[in-house]
Amino acid sequence: MAITTDVSRGCERPQVSCAEISRQMHHAGTDHTFIRPDLEPSDNAIEGRFLLCRLKSGIVLHATEIRDLHEMTTQLVAGPDLTFFVVLDGLVDFSIDNRQFLAADRRNALRNADCSALMLTEHAVMTRRAHKGDRTRKVTVSVDGDWLAEMADGSNGQRLRQFTTSHLSHATWRASPRLLALAEQILNPPDHCTVLRDMYIESRSIEMIAEAVSTLGGEDAPAITTGLATRDARKARAARDYIEANLDKVLSLPEIAREIGVSPTSLQRRFKAAYGTTVVDFLRARKLDKARDALERDGLSIGEAAFLAGYSNPANFTTAFRRAFGILPKAIKR
CATH class of the missing domain: 2.60.120.10 (Jelly Rolls)
Known part of the structure; x- marks a missing residue:
C-alpha cells in the first residue's frame, strides 16, 4: 500500500x-x-x-x-x-x-x-x-x-x-x-x-x-x-478519578461514595456498570499497578512495594501480585 x-x-x-x-x-x-x-x-x-x-x-x-x-x-x-x-x-x-x-x-x-x-x-x-x-x-x-x-x-x-x-x-x-x-x-x-x-x-x-x-x-x-446514562457515567468517572488521585491513601467505599455525593450501593452499581469491576477490586488492582511500577522504576524492596499496595504482609502481597500479573515480584525487581 x-x-x-x-x-x-x-x-x-x-x-x-x-x-x-x-x-x-x-x-x-x-x-x-x-x-x-x-x-x-x-x-x-x-x-x-x-x-x-x-x-x-x-x-x-x-x-x-x-x-x-x-x-x-x-x-x-x-x-x-x-x-x-x-x-x-x-x-x-x-x-x-x-x-x-x-x-x-x-x-x-x-x-x-x-x-x-x-x-x-x-x-x-x-x-x-x-x-x-x-x-x-x-x-x-x-x-x-x-x-x-x-x-x-x-x-x-x-x-x-x-x-x-x-x-x-x-x-x-x-x-x-x-x-x-x-x-x-x-x-x-x-x-x-x-x-x-x-x-x-x-x-x-x-x-x-x-x-x-x-x-x-x-x-x-x-x-x-447498553452503557450508562451520561449522569451515571460521570459519577462513576468521578469515583475513578478520586481513587487515582488518592492511591497513596487508605480509602474505603463509604468515603469514596461520600466524596462524589452518592450512596455506597449506588456507587457500586454505577461503577460496576461502567468498568466491569467493583470499587474495591479496582482500587486493589490500581494499587498493585502502582507497586509494580515502583518495583520496576524506583527499585523499591518487596516489603516497601507491599506497603505501597496496602498489604501489611509481604507474603500476601506476593500472592496477590502473582495472581494479578502471573509473575513474582522478585522477577521484575531491579
Missing part, C-alpha cells in the same frame, strides 16, 4: 518507532503513552503499514496492517465519539476505562470479519495490550458530535439516539462483503496521485460509516450492550 505523508500523515516504513506512533496518535486522542515495557522514543514498536489521520470530512481514520514487536501496554485518552471498526485478521485486545470490550480473554477475542460499534459520550482511557509477534489487519473510523446529530435524523433516528446517548454502548455484528471490500480498499488504495488517493480513501471511509450506521439503526440491528 502506498500511503503518502501528504494524505495520511502516517507511515509506510517497515518499522515504526514509539515516537512516530505517539506523534500520529494525537488524531485519535490525547496523552498517548507506552506503559510497558520501558521503551525509548527511538525504539521500534511495530512493523508494517500504519495510517492514522483526520480526513477533510472530519472522520478520523485508523488503518493498520502490522506485527507487534514487543509485549506492550499503551494508553490513550479518547472520545467523545462513535467508532466503527472492522478487524480483517488477527486479534484485538483493548479496554476502555478498565471495561473490556473485544478481547479481554484472547481465547474469545474479536476474530476475522467482524464489525463493531462503540460509543463514548465523554473522555475515557483506552488501554491496548499488544502481544509480541501478533499480526493485525484492521480499519477504524470515528465520528464526532456533528456527525452524530445528522445521523440521528430520519427513520433510524430512535435506535441511533439510544445508542449514541449512552456511554460505552457497544454492538458487534458480522461484516457484510461490501464492508469488507471497503476496508480492503482503504488498506490497499490504487497507485493514484496524492489528491486522487486522498479522495479514494475518504470516499471509502464515508461509505463504511454509511453502511455501519444503516446496520446499527436498521430493523435487523444487532444486539446492543
Whole structure:
C-alpha cells in the first residue's frame, strides 16, 4: 500500500518507532503513552503499514496492517465519539476505562470479519495490550458530535439516539462483503496521485460509516450492550478519578461514595456498570499497578512495594501480585 505523508500523515516504513506512533496518535486522542515495557522514543514498536489521520470530512481514520514487536501496554485518552471498526485478521485486545470490550480473554477475542460499534459520550482511557509477534489487519473510523446529530435524523433516528446517548454502548455484528471490500480498499488504495488517493480513501471511509450506521439503526440491528446514562457515567468517572488521585491513601467505599455525593450501593452499581469491576477490586488492582511500577522504576524492596499496595504482609502481597500479573515480584525487581 502506498500511503503518502501528504494524505495520511502516517507511515509506510517497515518499522515504526514509539515516537512516530505517539506523534500520529494525537488524531485519535490525547496523552498517548507506552506503559510497558520501558521503551525509548527511538525504539521500534511495530512493523508494517500504519495510517492514522483526520480526513477533510472530519472522520478520523485508523488503518493498520502490522506485527507487534514487543509485549506492550499503551494508553490513550479518547472520545467523545462513535467508532466503527472492522478487524480483517488477527486479534484485538483493548479496554476502555478498565471495561473490556473485544478481547479481554484472547481465547474469545474479536476474530476475522467482524464489525463493531462503540460509543463514548465523554473522555475515557483506552488501554491496548499488544502481544509480541501478533499480526493485525484492521480499519477504524470515528465520528464526532456533528456527525452524530445528522445521523440521528430520519427513520433510524430512535435506535441511533439510544445508542449514541449512552456511554460505552457497544454492538458487534458480522461484516457484510461490501464492508469488507471497503476496508480492503482503504488498506490497499490504487497507485493514484496524492489528491486522487486522498479522495479514494475518504470516499471509502464515508461509505463504511454509511453502511455501519444503516446496520446499527436498521430493523435487523444487532444486539446492543447498553452503557450508562451520561449522569451515571460521570459519577462513576468521578469515583475513578478520586481513587487515582488518592492511591497513596487508605480509602474505603463509604468515603469514596461520600466524596462524589452518592450512596455506597449506588456507587457500586454505577461503577460496576461502567468498568466491569467493583470499587474495591479496582482500587486493589490500581494499587498493585502502582507497586509494580515502583518495583520496576524506583527499585523499591518487596516489603516497601507491599506497603505501597496496602498489604501489611509481604507474603500476601506476593500472592496477590502473582495472581494479578502471573509473575513474582522478585522477577521484575531491579
